[in-house]
Amino acid sequence: MKKAEIKLEIELDDNNVPDTINWSSTDGESSDLLPAKAMYLALWDAQYKNSLRIDLWTKDMPYDEMKRFFYETLQTLGDSFIRSAGGDPMAEKVIADLRDYCAHFADKMEVLEKQN
Template structure:
């Protein structure tokens, strides 16, 4: 069996607010820790049937980038669900609704220009 590892390093200030976040992976081409300004980590607890989450961002994460990060995350969650659901027609219909919401979110948050 092959193993891969993802390592996250969080540097906190005296108030436990992230100053720096870096990540590295045994599978990546780049062997050094890479900086990031924000992260969402979600894990499924099959015993309690709920999501365990860690959402962190550095205090210097710009709001416009956070809006874009949320938009991109919502979009990719839809992609992941479609891959997981296979050819379930209900999943495809619901993801269409999610895509519509993503477009609405992007317009309201001014992540992308409204189409006329």
């Protein structure tokens, strides 16, 4: 059985606000730590039937990039749900609603560049 490890290294200031976020994966091309400005980690606790999450961002994460990060996270959550749904037609319909919301979010938050 193959195993992989994801490493997170968070440097905090005196107020426990992230200064830096670095990560690496044993499945990556390099084991060097790579910088990130924000992260969202969600895990499912099967025993208690709830999610556990860690969401962090560095204090120098630009707001416009945070908006894009949220938009892309919502989009990829939809992708993940479709993959896990095994062809459930209701999942397809619900994710279509999520995609509509993502488009609305992107428009209102001016996340995407305007197309000519």
